[in-house]
Amino acid sequence: xxxxxxxxxxxxxxxxxAAREAARSGLHAVVLEKDAVVGAKRxxxxxxxxxxxxxxxxxxxxxxxxxxxxxxxxxxxxxxxLTFGPGHTTTREELDGTLARLASSxxxxxxxxxxFRAVHRNERGFTVEFANLRNGKREAIATRAVFFAQGSxxxxxGTPLGYGEWRDGIMTTLQYRVYLERPALPITYxxxxxxxxxxxxxxxxxxxxFPKKDHLAIGLGVIGKMQGAKxxxxxxxxxxxxxxxxxxxSRVHHVKTEGHLLYMGAPRPVMSHDGIAVGGxxxxxxxxxxxxxxxxxxxxxxxFAASLAEHRNDVARAARRYASAxxxxxxxxxxxxxxxxxxxxxxxxxxxxxxxxxATTPRLPEVxxxxxxxxxxxxxxxxxxxxxxxxxxxx
Ligand SMILES: Cc1cc2nc3c(=O)[nH]c(=O)nc-3n(C[C@H](O)[C@H](O)[C@H](O)COP(=O)(O)OP(=O)(O)OC[C@H]3O[C@@H](n4cnc5c(N)ncnc54)[C@H](O)[C@@H]3O)c2cc1C
Numbered sequence: 415x416x417x418x419x420x421x422x423x424x425x426x427x428x429x430x431x432a433a434r435e436a437a438r439s440g441l442h443a444v445v446l447e448k449d450a451v452v453g454a455k456r457x458x459x460x461x462x463x464x465x466x467x468x469x470x471x472x473x474x475x476x477x478x479x480x481x482x483x484x485x486x487x488x489x490x491x492x493x494x495x496l497t498f499g500p501g502h503t504t505t506r507e508e509l510d511g512t513l514a515r516l517a518s519s520x521x522x523x524x525x526x527x528x529x530f531r532a533v534h535r536n537e538r539g540f541t542v543e544f545a546n547l548r549n550g551k552r553e554a555i556a557t558r559a560v561f562f563a564q565g566s567x568x569x570x571x572g573t574p575l576g577y578g579e580w581r582d583g584i585m586t587t588l589q590y591r592v593y594l595e596r597p598a599l600p601i602t603y604x605x606x607x608x609x610x611x612x613x614x615x616x617x618x619x620x621x622x623x624f625p626k627k628d629h630l631a632i633g634l635g636v637i638g639k640m641q642g643a644k645x646x647x648x649x650x651x652x653x654x655x656x657x658x659x660x661x662x663x664s665r666v667h668h669v670k671t672e673g674h675l676l677y678m679g680a681p682r683p684v685m686s687h688d689g690i691a692v693g694g695x696x697x698x699x700x701x702x703x704x705x706x707x708x709x710x711x712x713x714x715x716x717x718f719a720a721s722l723a724e725h726r727n728d729v730a731r732a733a734r735r736y737a738s739a740x741x742x743x744x745x746x747x748x749x750x751x752x753x754x755x756x757x758x759x760x761x762x763x764x765x766x767x768x769x770x771x772x773a774t775t776p777r778l779p780e781v782x783x784x785x786x787x788x789x790x791x792x793x794x795x796x797x798x799x800x801x802x803x804x805x806x807x808x809x
Contacts, residue, residue, distance in 0.1 A: 418444040418523075420722060421542045421557040423530040425452045427708050428694025429563035430513035431470065431715030433522035439723035444555060445517070446528040446544050453510025457589060457674035459624040459631045460506050461606050463709050463783075464499030470712050472516070476508040478627045483605040486773070487621075488766035489612060491655070494773040498783065501606055503624050503631075509708070528553075533560055533573075539689065539729075559689040559729040561718050563711070566677040568696035574687035583679015583698065585705075588645045589633030590653060591626075593668040598630065598661035607656070608704060610758070610765045613648045614640070618759045620705065621652045623660070632656055635676060635705065645673075678702045680752055681745045686737035689729035693718055693736075699744050702752045710748075714740055747786050757808075764808040771804055 420436050422429040425447035436443040449455050461481070467474050482500035485493050514524055527547035534541045539558040546553050562568055562575070566584065570576050597603075602625050609621035613636070621634035632653050636645070657666075681698040685691060693699070694711030701707070717739045725732035758764045772779050778800050781793045789797070 415541070416444075416553075416555045418442050418555055418557045419726075420444070420559045420561065421446065421540075421555055422561045422563055423542075424562070424564035424568075424694075424696070425449075425514050425517075425524055425526075426456065426510060426563060426565055426694060426711060427513060428696070428711035428715040429561065430510065430517045431712040432561050432563065432693065432718045433524070433715075434513065434517035434520050435716050435719035436722055437517060437520040437522040439719065441719075441722060441726070443517075443522045444557070445514075445522060445524045446530050446542070447514075447524060447526050448529040448547070450527050450547075451507075451511075452514040452524070452526065453506045453508070456506035456510060457587065457672040458506045458708075459589065459622050459633060459705070460504045460509060460626075460708070461622075461624050461706070462502040462504060462509075463706065464501055466502060466709060466712075470513075470716075472509070472512055476504045476512055477502045478505070479503050479603050479625050481604055481606045481625070483601070484779075485605050485607045486765075486769040487607065487609040487611070488769050489610060489762035490766060491611070492766055492769075494766075494769035496773055496779050497776070498779055503606070503626055505626060513712075530564065533690065535688070559722060559732065560691075561715075562690070562692040562696050563694045563715065565695045566675045568692065570682075570692065570696070573690075575682065575684050575690065575692050577682045577684070577698070579679060580677070580682070580698075583637075583677050583702075585620075585635040585637050585676045585678045586640055586645065586673070587633060587635035587676050588649050588671070588673045589631055590649060591629040591670040591672070592632055592653065592666055593629045593670075594661055594664045595667050596661075596664040598625070598664060599659075602630065602660045609634070609652065610762070612762050613651075614644050618762070619648060619652075621649075622705075623656050629670075630656075630660075635678075637678065646671075676700065676705060676707075678705065681748050684737075685740055686733035689733055691718055691733040691736050693740070697740065699740070699748065701748060702755045710744055713743070717743070743785070743787065761808070767808045768804060771800065771807075775800065
């Protein structure tokens with residue numbers, strides 16, 4: 415049987431970063447990826463937070479546009495503009511493909527067309543079973559540690575990492591890649607748009623428009639299931655509104671439709687057990703207010719690789735250290751964001767109140783966007799005063 419020190423399931427930003435950084439510290443890491451081409455099937459708006467490329471040492475060549483404007487549209491369609499960052503746009507073909515190449519160049523082994531099936535404990539570690547989609551055979555690797563990073567489809571039921579409420583956090587998304595005959599208005603390419611409104615069946619919708627070199631990614635999501643035709647008509651209506659503002663004079667020559675699930679619930683309560691850990695979206699590390707999960711995915715991969723490199727001879731300890739690092743870094747913030755989202759959804763006019771406050775108080779988005787462990791006492795005091803101001807207006 416093949417052997418490895420670490421088997422990683424999934425080659426998205428989480429798995430690829432874990433593989434790259436584990437391999438860099440001398441660990442033999444094998445990544446099992448079900449797709450034939452890494453990133454080719456990922457459905458994503460692929461917006462990156464400011465300085466993502468520098469933080470994860472990814473070539474700037476993957477960036478399509480720097481986007482210093484964030485336009486938030488409230489429940490009545492009102493636009494509130496914040497300047498930030500700038501953020502960036504890319505595509506997942508480029509991001510995931512680049513991260514996988516970088517991981518390979520550090521010595522990680524990436525096995526595409528390898529569909530994870532099961533993991534079993536044995537006296538020396540774990541046996542990971544997967545289907546080799548090239549030859550249809552079931553194969554196995556013996557390993558000391560396992561990192562699950564297979565995204566929102568990682569139900570993990572029946573394992574110690576299972577979470578009964580996982581399915582309640584699943585959002586159904588649909589996105590168009592809109593290819594235009596002529597470019598849209600120049601402002602389109604400097605802006606990330608997010609839209610929050612009540613749509614069909616009185617369901618809360620989160621929509622977006624992110625510009626790419628050769629297309630605009632226009633999409634939306636609703637929590638739970640929605641019939642395909644209704645979701646499509648919802649997206650058609652959003653696309654029409656965006657078209658009127660951003661490309662009134664340009665004809666569309668091609669639209670590609672893509673859909674996927676995204677987990678937008680609370681982070682998974684148990685993130686490690688024995689020598690197994692879970693990261694990225696599979697761990698529920700997605701910001702429920704805006705769907706951002708790429709940064710969280712890459713950072714959790716980094717944290718796992720660092721814990722394993724530090725406690726190479728005690729993988730259970732490494733996994734525990736990882737879980738505690740992820741908890742202190744992300745879990746509190748993401749839980750608060752989920753509470754905020756529920757609070758806003760109960761009275762959709764609250765979105766407008768919040769966006770207005772964000773747009774007119776430039777320090778607020780800056781402090782909110784920073785990671786909570788880096789906040790100073792003054793930042794915290796400022797935040798509390800802003801929360802009080804918001805609650806006063808929104809209640
Ligand atoms: C429509 C949409 C728009 C989004 N927009 C943004 C955005 O603009 N910015 C942002 O930061 N985030 C965005 N997200 C969220 C972001 O896509 C995820 O948070 C991010 O991809 C998580 O990375 P990951 O590595 O954890 O998992 P993924 O990127 O989902 O990667 C998981 C990998 O595991 C593989 N896999 C799955 N099952 C198996 C298996 N059984 N065996 C082997 N391999 C397997 C998959 O093929 C995939 O390559 C968006 C999500 C959606 C759905």
